[in-house]
Amino acid sequence: MAAWFDDSPIVQEVREHCEGGWNIALEFVKFAIVINVSGKITNGFAAYVSDRQLEPITSMGGIWLIAIGLLSFAAVFYCALWERMRPRDLGLRFSPPWRVLRDLVLGYGVGIACIGGSFLLALALGGIQTQVNVHNVVWWTIPWMCAVYLFQAFGEEVMYRGAFMMSAVRKNPAWLALLVTSVWFSYFPHHFNGGYNAIAFVNLFLLALVCGMSVFLSGRIWMAGAIHAAWNLFQGNIFGVAVSGNLADPTATLLVSTTQGGTWLSGGEMGLEASVASTIVLAAVAALFFAFYWRRRDS
Numbered sequence: 001m002a003a004w005f006d007d008s009p010i011v012q013e014v015r016e017h018c019e020g021g022w023n024i025a026l027e028f029v030k031f032a033i034v035i036n037v038s039g040k041i042t043n044g045f046a047a048y049v050s051d052r053q054l055e056p057i058t059s060m061g062g063i064w065l066i067a068i069g070l071l072s073f074a075a076v077f078y079c080a081l082w083e084r085m086r087p088r089d090l091g092l093r094f095s096p097p098w099r100v101l102r103d104l105v106l107g108y109g110v111g112i113a114c115i116g117g118s119f120l121l122a123l124a125l126g127g128i129q130t131q132v133n134v135h136n137v138v139w140w141t142i143p144w145m146c147a148v149y150l151f152q153a154f155g156e157e158v159m160y161r162g163a164f165m166m167s168a169v170r171k172n173p174a175w176l177a178l179l180v181t182s183v184w185f186s187y188f189p190h191h192f193n194g195g196y197n198a199i200a201f202v203n204l205f206l207l208a209l210v211c212g213m214s215v216f217l218s219g220r221i222w223m224a225g226a227i228h229a230a231w232n233l234f235q236g237n238i239f240g241v242a243v244s245g246n247l248a249d250p251t252a253t254l255l256v257s258t259t260q261g262g263t264w265l266s267g268g269e270m271g272l273e274a275s276v277a278s279t280i281v282l283a284a285v286a287a288l289f290f291a292f293y294w295r296r297r298d299s
Helices: 009-017 024-051 063-069 071-083 097-124 141-168 174-187 198-218 222-238 276-298
Strands: 128-132 255-259
Touching: 009 141, 009 198, 024 063, 024 071, 024 141, 024 174, 063 071, 063 141, 071 141, 097 128, 097 198, 097 222, 097 276, 141 174, 141 198, 141 222, 174 198, 198 222, 198 276
Parallel strands: none
Antiparallel strands: 128 255
16 A cells, blocks of 8 residues: 555656655644635635625625635745745646646546536435526526636645645655545535535545546646536536535526435535435545556556
8 A cells, every 4th residue: 555656657756856845744734834824815815805896706706716716826836935846746737738638628527427426316316306497597607607616626626636745745655645635625624614524524535535546647737626626516506506515506507406305315505515425426436546547557
């Protein structure tokens, strides 16, 4: 187990070209400070815009998600200034362009498969019921929220799977950096959300594992960001379920879904992220990612 993902090209390059790094406990403390300070700054920006009703951002919605997206800039700035890490060390690699596009398309496909499979399984088992809502949709909100969720997702991915995870792999086994950053992502940004429970912790941990493995496998952050973006977008603006406890806007979703039956199946207030349907699907996808890595490693 100690060598899992250590042979990833991006891990080897970071270890070769980036000095510094601490043991995993100190990395955890360090990034706890970085993420919290960055979050306060970006949330302050969102509060400023929201309180003053600045147009057009406030009227279009998504200002708090945009604030999360700004974490990517904080992560790049911090790592360049303090960690002496280049953007490419965080997975921000832009060449060749066709690989960026490929990773975005593959990532969206994986994200849609994850949340789509979870939705269909919960629907089939009676955990949710849904109805078509297209007659109430303000159509420009769909592409707008697609862009907003993509920006928000990349903010979190650059911070967690880029800065935090890749900083940690300099002095720690890659698998340990993956596990620690996945636990952090699953618990600390989400545990105050309505309906958060043990199932939600497991599901968000599995989603983080998939995103982290995609960085090790592709050597880039783009697939992870697209997986994350598709997961959020299809919950809130296609299927009409709560996104991490935040209810979908009925004017910006193609379907409206309501929960029924046991919370363990429907996800309750938290949404599908707290449903065992998501546990089953995400565990299967994580296993497929690991099997692909293992096969490539042995080839």
